[in-house]
Amino acid sequence: MIPGAADAPPEFRSPPRAGEIAILGAGFAGLTAGSLLARSGAAVTIFEKDIAVGGLARTIERNGFRFDLGGHRFHTNNRRVETLFRQALDDDVLEVARSSKIFMNGRYFDYPWRPLGALRGFGVRGAAAIMFYYAAEQLRQYVRPPGISSFEDVIVSRFGRAMFDIFVKEYSEKVWGIKCHRIAAELAEWRIQNLSVGAAVRDALFPRSRGTVRSLARKFLYPPLGIGQVAEGLRRGIEESSRVLTGATVTGVHHSGGGIDSITVREGDRTGRHRADEFLSSIPLNRLVHLLDPKPPEEILAAADRLRFRDLVTVTIMIDRARVTDQSWIYLPERGIPFGRIHEPTNWSAKMAPEGKTLLVTEHFCFRGDDVWNADDEALAGTTIAGLESLGLIRGSEVIDSLVLRVPNAYPIFEIGYDGNRRKICDYLGSFKNLRVIGRGGMFQYFNMDHAMESGIAAADEIMAESTKSRSRRREETVLAEARP
Numbered sequence: 001m002i003p004g005a006a007d008a009p010p011e012f013r014s015p016p017r018a019g020e021i022a023i024l025g026a027g028f029a030g031l032t033a034g035s036l037l038a039r040s041g042a043a044v045t046i047f048e049k050d051i052a053v054g055g056l057a058r059t060i061e062r063n064g065f066r067f068d069l070g071g072h073r074f075h076t077n078n079r080r081v082e083t084l085f086r087q088a089l090d091d092d093v094l095e096v097a098r099s100s101k102i103f104m105n106g107r108y109f110d111y112p113w114r115p116l117g118a119l120r121g122f123g124v125r126g127a128a129a130i131m132f133y134y135a136a137e138q139l140r141q142y143v144r145p146p147g148i149s150s151f152e153d154v155i156v157s158r159f160g161r162a163m164f165d166i167f168v169k170e171y172s173e174k175v176w177g178i179k180c181h182r183i184a185a186e187l188a189e190w191r192i193q194n195l196s197v198g199a200a201v202r203d204a205l206f207p208r209s210r211g212t213v214r215s216l217a218r219k220f221l222y223p224p225l226g227i228g229q230v231a232e233g234l235r236r237g238i239e240e241s242s243r244v245l246t247g248a249t250v251t252g253v254h255h256s257g258g259g260i261d262s263i264t265v266r267e268g269d270r271t272g273r274h275r276a277d278e279f280l281s282s283i284p285l286n287r288l289v290h291l292l293d294p295k296p297p298e299e300i301l302a303a304a305d306r307l308r309f310r311d312l313v314t315v316t317i318m319i320d321r322a323r324v325t326d327q328s329w330i331y332l333p334e335r336g337i338p339f340g341r342i343h344e345p346t347n348w349s350a351k352m353a354p355e356g357k358t359l360l361v362t363e364h365f366c367f368r369g370d371d372v373w374n375a376d377d378e379a380l381a382g383t384t385i386a387g388l389e390s391l392g393l394i395r396g397s398e399v400i401d402s403l404v405l406r407v408p409n410a411y412p413i414f415e416i417g418y419d420g421n422r423r424k425i426c427d428y429l430g431s432f433k434n435l436r437v438i439g440r441g442g443m444f445q446y447f448n449m450d451h452a453m454e455s456g457i458a459a460a461d462e463i464m465a466e467s468t469k470s471r472s473r474r475r476e477e478t479v480l481a482e483a484r485p
């Protein structure tokens with residue numbers, strides 16, 4: 001923020017420095033872009049509305065207990081991304097074995113699904129039903145290939161109706177908050193990639209083949225003090241030459257002449273304008289549209305209103321016991337259980353709790369403003385503890401403390417038709433010559449942390465390439481001018 005600019009708009013107190021770059025949001029995408037650009041010598045300012053950096057991938061600390069907002073495992077096949085990740089941690093990285101279960105029908109099943117385990121868990125009749133529906137689906141596809149238009153269509157065609165009904169339907173509807181036939185088919189491709197019954201059987205027999213399918217990866221990288229350590233490391237690097245402002249909410253994005261010229265930023269009770277040459281936005285795409293001044297055409301505003309996010313409430317329970325489970329994650333599809341997923345951070349790094357204690361983080365998927373989001377913290381902690389007791393995981397008397405956090409915009413919802421709206425908005429935003437959108441919510445894409453980092457790298461590379469081009473153009477012009485008689 002320009003110092004003393006609080007009472008300044010619409011005039012600016014100072015012009016931007018040459019090569020000044022403003023980044024909206026200090027999640028993994030914004031911090032990665034900021035880190036590369038700052039290293040290249042650009043003057044970067046990152047504006048983050050929260051008091052901490054990291055966005056969705058941050059770690060909360062309370063009385064020696066640490067936890068992510070839903071455990072964040074890191075996995076990438078991109079060398080450049082892994083190098084940045086490791087550099088941010090000074091190479092102090094844990095390699096954690098992954099082990100996850102689904103709890104249903106009173107028992108635990110392996111996740112990712114293993115057909116043999118599923119067959120054992122559901123007995124001969126259940127197993128027969130799974131095999132029958134799988135065979136029937138294969139035959140149906142052979143005789144009359146079905147039209148594939150939804151997430152449900154893809155899963156049923158690949159695994160059969162019984163597997164879909166048993167393992168996928170309830171959990172997906174709990175996470176996304178809409179029926180599976182309304183979820184776009186792409187989600188299935190992203191979630192399960194080339195996983196099929198055949199691949200799962202091969203995996204059960206020859207586990208080494210797992211490296212190729214992301215959803216089957218056995219190991220992941222994790223920082224000893226939680227995923228937020230990466231964001232803190234990136235922030236430190238940026239601040240060697242540039243700025244990261246937290247508690248700085250962007251409330252307006254002003255444009256003229258086909259480019260963005262400034263943003264309005266609120267810091268506490270001060271509001272001011274910040275100018276820059278380039279703007280990168282990782283804030284939710286629909287929010288960005290509504291911040292534009294002058295306003296975009298009605299159809300762009302309407303497209304933005306049709307993009308929705310699923311929100312999340314995490315309820316963390318601190319426990320007076322060394323360990324409760326031996327799992328990375330436990331998935332809980334059944335509607336009767338108020339949360340959809342649990343993780344125990346001490347299974348990811350022993351440093352996530354004081355010696356001899358542990359914690360369970362439960363994820364309650366919801367929409368902002370619904371009963372879960374609005375429930376008071378004490379009630380949420382109460383139902384969570386009761387839920388964990390009913391699963392046989394803890395006793396109420398072991399609970400030391402609890403913490404409820406509300407996480408807006410956790411998951412872009414890939415409802416059929418979302419892509420048309422997303423493209424319409426991106427085409428419109430593409431008409432601004434100095435604005436780039438990056439990141440998961442910023443691009444409204446199914447991104448994990450590594451993808452968010454990749455999008456930050458791509459945007460930084462583009463800006464650096466353009467600035468190299470324009471520098472050499474300027475050099476050529478100077479040489480020509482000097483050569484003129």
Ligand SMILES: Cc1cc2nc3c(=O)[nH]c(=O)nc-3n(C[C@H](O)[C@H](O)[C@H](O)COP(=O)(O)OP(=O)(O)OC[C@H]3O[C@@H](n4cnc5c(N)ncnc54)[C@H](O)[C@@H]3O)c2cc1C
Nearest residue numbers: 025027028029049055056070072073250439440447448449
């Ligand atoms: C429960 C959960 C579990 C996950 N688990 C994994 C996992 O195991 N592995 C994995 O790789 N990925 C995981 N992810 C996905 C991962 O969190 C995201 O891909 C990644 O963090 C996205 O980073 P980002 O920078 O694109 O967006 P964000 O982290 O959303 O960053 C955007 C930033 O913009 C800020 N902002 C918003 N509005 C404004 C404004 N007006 N002004 C200023 N700042 C603003 C926000 O506060 C935020 O900090 C998980 C996500 C969730 C929700």
